[in-house]
Amino acid sequence: MEYTKRFLPWPATPLPGIALSASGLLALADLSTIANRTAITGTSTWLDMLVLAPGLHNQQRADTLSDLPNPLTQPLLTTPAHRPMTLTNAATIRYLVRLGSGNHPVTLRVGSPRTQSLRTTVSTASLRRVRESPRPSLVAPLLYFIALSLTVGAMAIMVLTRDWWGVGILSALMLARALNIWIIRGRTSASGPVPTAAAATPGSPPPTPADTEPQSWQVKIDGDKEICLQGLADDLEALTGGIWMRGKTAVEGYAEAAAKLIVYLVAAFSGNMHQTGDMVLLLLLLFSAGLLALSNSREDRFWMNGRSAVIIPGIGAVMDGGRNPTEWGRTADGGGDEMKGTSGDATPGSMMTFNGMDLPLSYKFQGWNIRYDLKRSRNTTRSNQTKAKCLVFVHGTPWSSIVFKPIVEALLAKGSYKILVYDLPGYGQSQDYNPNSNETTSKADFPGDTSVKFQAKALAELLRHVALDGRGTNPTPAIIAHDIAGTIVLRAHLLHDCNFDTILMAESNCVLPWGDGFYKLARSEPQTFVKLPPKISEAVVRAVIQSACHDVKVLETGWEDALAQPWISSDGAEAGDRQRSFVRQIAQADDGDVAEMLEGEMYARVRCDVKIVWGEQDQWIPRARIEETIEKLGRRVKQTAFIPNAGHLVMLDQPERFAIEVFDWLIHYETPQCYIDI
Structure with missing residues (x-):
């Protein structure tokens, strides 16, 4: 077909003298970006077939990415019973271990469309709760949408330039993605534990608000780093228990082999594309890989067995410096004016x-x-x-x-x-x-x-x-x-x-009863403590404060002085008044x-x-x-x-x-x- 008949006036060889290798070979790169995406989302959607990145033929490796050399062995605890729960979901373990590498405790809000719907019916204030609940960042979905749009744009360019080899190459890659998506969806469709609510006897009444109270479960990483999971018991069990991806059936194994074969055929035949199509495919694979990797790194929502876990944002940052009481000031608007x-x-x-x-x-x-x-x-x-x-x-x-x-x-x-x-x-x-x-x-x-x-x-x-x-x-x-x-x-x-x-x-x-041995003694002999020398009285006050705090480092940041100061002072009558005030609140405690x-x-x-x-x-x-x-x-x-x-x-x-x-x-x-x- 003549160049003048093309819909767009783009030459088949815009860069004469430059020979590009078959860009389809890049699709065979052994990258785990797509597999990582699958591990984060817990499944794969049909929209994923429009995201083409190197390593797309390795999507089924997502389950092996969750294998850890040292699996998490600390128990998952519920409160108040502290019932030990075994973490068996490898993908969740891997995700929690990654979160536990930070400096601040992390809290995840765990839920599902079912529980969100139930909460909406429970309270008339649910709309305000939704507004106050942590929302996932929009950065990760935006990057993912851009990667998806690149494939649509690349296909449009191939069609407009009538590079039918390019159209076929992109279609084949999307077909390989579709096969892998079908396999992933089948392997993750029913791998989670059966919720307790699902086992209710026929004709039993629906759960009441009292039966759907959220719980807080704790996971300890390496014995000291703590992650808190908050949600309904069914949702927490679904997120942490069972397996997230079953083994492949024989048919799914054949489908995976077919998808890999398609990708290899793409690499073999991609040299037939025009140089323009070669450049478009090369840029598509490179930019899609980068965008998808960035999207994975910015994703703050984790999906597993139909449940989502969202990081409650901002608390760690707000609490930085919360251990130093010397900066207590008025509120931003003049607090009390x-x-x-x-x-x-x-x-x-x-x-x-x-x-x-x-x-x-x-x-x-x-x-x-x-x-x-x-x-x-x-x-x-x-x-x-x-x-x-x-x-x-x-x-x-x-x-x-x-x-x-x-x-x-x-x-x-x-x-x-x-x-x-x-x-x-x-x-x-x-x-x-x-x-x-x-x-x-x-x-x-x-x-x-x-x-x-x-x-x-x-x-x-x-x-x-x-x-x-x-x-x-x-x-x-x-x-x-x-x-x-x-x-x-x-x-x-x-x-x-x-x-x-x-x-x-x-x-x-x-x-x-109320009080320990010291308080009982102070209540029985208050005047003895009123007459203590000021320095000894101060030592008593500080000893009381120290016994109330588990982490001594907290007191070293200024909290001990801040808590003791109302009861101690420099020499003079004021010191005696404060000492009497300290003894008074103990002596007047009445069972x-x-x-x-x-x-x-x-x-x-x-x-x-x-x-x-x-x-x-x-x-x-x-x-x-x-x-x-x-x-x-x-x-x-x-x-x-x-x-x-x-x-x-x-x-x-x-x-x-x-x-x-x-x-x-x-x-x-x-x-x-x-x-x-x-």
């Missing part, structure tokens, strides 16, 4: 700071000057969001609100929140006690009441003051309570009519405040869902007390997370993991009543 000038006794007081801690607002209650702040996320002012979720943090003893620094900063950076943080009366920056004559309180020969009973009343009044008590039109906040704050929050909820959306209790012993709840069986009347978090190395609260607390709360406990390598200060020992548990809880358990208009 919106309350200045308001009526009542919410007055911005003089700045009182401990290592940068900022609680600029105060509320007078029965002689106590309660310091607090209402912080707002930067996202509430920079985005088009119209609502913010309300949270309240309540610390325990002998701490202050600074223990929540890492998680508060993570929440403010990653979501739309309005957060109340405050120091309990008698703690931290709320130690000033100046009562009127008609509101003087005392307990255990100390002025001012700091007992759990009083703290619950103070919390209820503070929540009413800032309109976060869930009564009337006020929003019902989610509560995060640590240590004795668990009992404080429950008393405010059950005895003072405060409504909460959800409660997360970390290291909270809500049963008896009767807990006994009242237990004897009245009040825990059975909790009206919101509860999550329990406990550090496995907690020297203060044994596991038996936590399990008894769980038993008392009954069906209201929807999740438990027992965190390894963490002591009583779990949010400092494992700030990343604690943040993960908080984020997951807030995403999955909420009602519209916890939101406030911005």
Whole structure:
């Protein structure tokens, strides 16, 4: 056919004098890019036939890529039962080992279209959950789509230049891809374990929301690196168990041989293409290989047996430096400035700071000057969001609100929140006690009441003051309570009519007995500890702090000083006042405040869902007390997370993991009543 009759005026030899080798030989290159793609996605789609890259005839090697010289042998644990689960899925093992090579703990959200549909029917707030849930990056799909488009473009060029050999070569390569795809889809179609729900008896009712609560499973890599898998039990078992690709049948073996033969024939006959077609095929194979490799490296979603695992992003980055308390500042929008000038006794007081801690607002209650702040996320002012979720943090003893620094900063950076943080009366920056004559309180020969009973009343009044008590039109906040704050929050909820959306209790012993040997001694002889020399008293305070933290390196970064400073000072009267404050909160701890709840069986009347978090190395609260607390709360406990390598200060020992548990809880358990208009 004459050159002038061609649709496009391109010569058959645009570069005379340059002879290209048959570009089809490049398709025989022993690359594993396509096989890697198959291992990541867990299967292959028919759209993959349009992605042509060297090594396409080796796609069936995807199962051998998951073979490890040293297979993962650490057990996969569920909480709270810590039931050991054997990792048998080689592809999942390989993926988890690769993720475990980083510096930060990794959390994967595991799900399936079935569970996503179920969650949509469970909660009216599901649309917000979808918006807050981690989304996979768009970079990997974009690179994959470009590689796919290159094949379409190459075929168009071949047709327009009427290079029918080129059209045949591309069609043959796509046929080889189609055969391999058919084999892969057959080998992975039913290799996963049968979900528990599938084994239900005929006529049984559909799963209820209580039956579909997500769990947290842990995988340890090399004994120390930790990966957390979160999702429904069926989804987790499907991702980690069984085999992901069965062996080939005889027919599939013949089909694989035919696909390889086609690729070899392509290499043999590709020399018949025009030089233009040769160049197009060469560039197509090279660029497709590069784009597919980049797409594989940027893929943050892993598929296996119809389940996807998505990395929860950003937490590790947010938590970098979370172990240094000296940079605690105000929120991006001035944290609390919106309350200045308001009526009542919410007055911005003089700045009182401990290592940068900022609680600029105060509320007078029965002689106590309660310091607090209402912080707002930067996202509430920079985005088009119209609502913010309300949270309240309540610390325990002998701490202050600074223990929540890492998680508060993570929440403010990653979501739309309005957060109340405050120091309990008698703690931290709320130690000033100046009562009127008609509101003087005392307990255990100390002025001012700091007992759990009083703290619950103070919390209820503070929540009413800032309109976060869930009564009337006020929003019902989610509560995060640590240590004795668990009992404080429950008393405010059950005895003072405060409504909460959800409660997360970390290291909270809500049963008896309370305290260890030191606390019992201090309660029996409080005046002895009040009269201790200041240096010895400081040593006692620091010893208490050290016993609460599992990782001593955390305290070396400044946390020990930050936690001790409210109770110690330089010489003078102030040092004595702080020493008395430290002894007072121990002496006034009354077992009767807990006994009242237990004897009245009040825990059975909790009206919101509860999550329990406990550090496995907690020297203060044994596991038996936590399990008894769980038993008392009954069906209201929807999740438990027992965190390894963490002591009583779990949010400092494992700030990343604690943040993960908080984020997951807030995403999955909420009602519209916890939101406030911005």
